[in-house]
Amino acid sequence: xxxxxxxxxxxxxxxxxxxxxxxxxxxxxxxxxxxxxxxxxxxxxxxxxxxxxxxxxxxxxxxxxxxxxxxxxxxxxxxxxxxxxxxxxxxxxxxxxxxxxxxxxxxxxxxxxxxxxxxxxxxxxxxxxxxxxxxxxxxxxxxxxxxxxxxxxxxxxxxxxxxxxxxxxxxxxxxxxxxxxxxxxxxxxxxxxxxxxxxxxxxxxxxxxxxxxxxxxxxxxxxxxxxxxxxxxxxxxxxxxxxxxxxxxxxxxxxxxxxxxxxxx
Amino acid sequence: xxxxxxxxxxxxxxxxxxxxxxxxxxxxxxxxxxxxxxxxxxxxxxxxxxxxxxxxxxxxxxxxxxxxxxxxxxxxxxxxxxxxxxxxxxxxxxxxxxxxxxxxxxxxxxxxxxxxxxxxxxxxxxxxxxxxxxxxxxxxxxxxxxxxxxxxxxxxxxxxxxxxxxxxxxxxxxxxxxxxxxxxxxxxxxxxxxxxxxxxxxxxxxxxxxxxxxxxxxxxxxxxxxxxxxxxxxxxxxxxxxxxxxxxxxxxxxxxxxxxxxxx
Numbered sequence: 001x002x003x004x005x006x007x008x009x010x011x012x013x014x015x016x017x018x019x020x021x022x023x024x025x026x027x028x029x030x031x032x033x034x035x036x037x038x039x040x041x042x043x044x045x046x047x048x049x050x051x052x053x054x055x056x057x058x059x060x061x062x063x064x065x066x067x068x069x070x071x072x073x074x075x076x077x078x079x080x081x082x083x084x085x086x087x088x089x090x091x092x093x094x095x096x097x098x099x100x101x102x103x104x105x106x107x108x109x110x111x112x113x114x115x116x117x118x119x120x121x122x123x124x125x126x127x128x129x130x131x132x133x134x135x136x137x138x139x140x141x142x143x144x145x146x147x148x149x150x151x152x153x154x155x156x157x158x159x160x161x162x163x164x165x166x167x168x169x170x171x172x173x174x175x176x177x178x179x180x181x182x183x184x185x186x187x188x189x190x191x192x193x194x195x196x197x198x199x200x201x202x203x204x205x206x207x208x209x210x211x212x213x214x215x216x217x218x219x220x221x222x223x224x225x226x227x228x229x230x231x232x233x234x235x236x237x238x239x240x241x242x243x244x245x246x247x248x249x250x251x252x253x254x255x256x257x258x259x260x261x262x263x264x265x
Numbered sequence: 266x267x268x269x270x271x272x273x274x275x276x277x278x279x280x281x282x283x284x285x286x287x288x289x290x291x292x293x294x295x296x297x298x299x300x301x302x303x304x305x306x307x308x309x310x311x312x313x314x315x316x317x318x319x320x321x322x323x324x325x326x327x328x329x330x331x332x333x334x335x336x337x338x339x340x341x342x343x344x345x346x347x348x349x350x351x352x353x354x355x356x357x358x359x360x361x362x363x364x365x366x367x368x369x370x371x372x373x374x375x376x377x378x379x380x381x382x383x384x385x386x387x388x389x390x391x392x393x394x395x396x397x398x399x400x401x402x403x404x405x406x407x408x409x410x411x412x413x414x415x416x417x418x419x420x421x422x423x424x425x426x427x428x429x430x431x432x433x434x435x436x437x438x439x440x441x442x443x444x445x446x447x448x449x450x451x452x453x454x455x456x457x458x459x460x461x462x463x464x465x466x467x468x469x470x471x472x473x474x475x476x477x478x479x480x481x482x483x484x485x486x487x488x489x490x491x492x493x494x495x496x497x498x499x500x501x502x503x504x505x506x507x508x509x510x511x512x513x514x515x516x517x518x519x520x521x522x523x524x525x526x527x528x529x
Binding site for chain 1: 319348368
């Protein structure tokens with residue numbers, strides 16, 4: 001064992017990677033040894049080949065899905081933050097509207113997606129709306145909680161110094177809310193992708209669509225299982241990268257001041 | 266030392282909306298330049314009283330005057346009060362200098378003017394080398410010093426302190442106690458200090474105000490007639506023990522227990 005491996009940050013990459021290599025090796029061996037037909041389970045090698053051969057098709061689809069995801073994520077963030085600000089301004093607004101935010105959250109998106117796709121003419125816009133609805137709630141909930149989670153001592157201190165509402169918001173509430181907000185972003189980034197894929201499925205069954213979910217549907221109809229696996233792989237990798245990007249953003253923004261990010265210093 | 270009352274508490278009482286009688290009517294007068302300690306057990310209303318003096322809480326009854334004016338009218342009188350909380354209550358995301366600068370920022374003091382004052386306040390508490398640190402990088406005692414620097418940066422004439430060293434270890438507490446006395450003498454401050462430590466009260470104060478709980482009330486005032494500066498020797502002197510014993514008995518009597526060694 002090299003001394004590098006004694007360090008936790010390398011362990012965190014090395015051990016999961018080791019598991020991946022083992023599992024993929026086992027999978028490859030199993031498929032070859034038992035001569036599993038490729039329309040049931042393709043070998044990892046074949047999936048990789050498909051990824052290269054169908055690159056134009058698959059990465060084009062990935063671009064479409066990614067576009068919808070990012071759009072929806074941005075919409076959800078902006079909307080969610082606005083709603084959260086409205087909520088903390090007055091208890092009446094929050095009490096009146098919070099149940100509807102929950103309503104949106106608990107209604108399965110597959111159930112309302114067909115309606116939205118019928119109502120909204122542009123396919124991209126309808127997909128973005130669906131994905132936004134899925135990703136919205138964690139941003140609202142976390143940001144609201146954050147804007148309210150102000151250290152009461154500091155709140156008294158601001159009051160004692162006759163700080164204005166705006167000063168209190170800008171210098172106290174917003175910085176206090178940031179860790180919660182970034183927590184919301186992390187959850188929402190994944191949900192935006194899920195929302196985009198689910199909406200594409202619904203749209204795809206209706207015959208429209210070009211995203212990764214549509215590719216998965218089509219591959220299913222054509223029993224092109226290797227391509228299905230390749231599309232699936234792309235979705236998963238995208239989700240992981242989005243999550244990592246949000247974790248990085250959070251680390252960058254909060255730096256070393258917040259407990260949740262300061263475990264290495 | 267002028268004989269102007271800095272703080273006048275006139276029949277002030279506090280009842281919370283849930284009916285808890287936190288404080289029975291209290292009369293207290295603090296002269297300019299005094300160091301007065303409110304001493305008592307938890308629930309005696311000492312923090313409540315201090316917060317009412319600061320204007321953080323409204324009294325249910327009675328009047329509070331600072332330099333003969335109501336608390337909310339002292340702006341422009343040349344007098345200013347600062348409040349130091351039990352916790353450092355620093356902004357964890359802001360560096361030490363930004364934390365100390367906060368009251369100046371809130372008052373709209375321009376940066377060019379506030380920078381030297383922040384530096385001066387940090388130098389007073391011996392932390393001018395830590396201006397660029399984050400609060401989490403400092404020890405509890407240092408965080409409390411930052412909090413005191415933030416209290417001093419507005420150049421207050423009245424300093425209200427709510428058990429500021431309660432969470433610190435004894436050695437750090439002793440150090441901060443004597444540093445505080447030094448600042449008080451240098452800046453000719455008026456200080457009202459809340460504590461539940463008899464020894465801290467005796468060491469610091471010109472006068473100790475003893476309070477009792479259930480209901481919160483004022484039971485005794487004791488002048489500590491010892492010259493300043495008070496060194497570490499004072500803490501182990503006979504005079505110190507005598508004052509401490511007196512306060513201890515007084516607190517015990519108020520809570521219903523028999524004072525030790527005293528005839529019933």
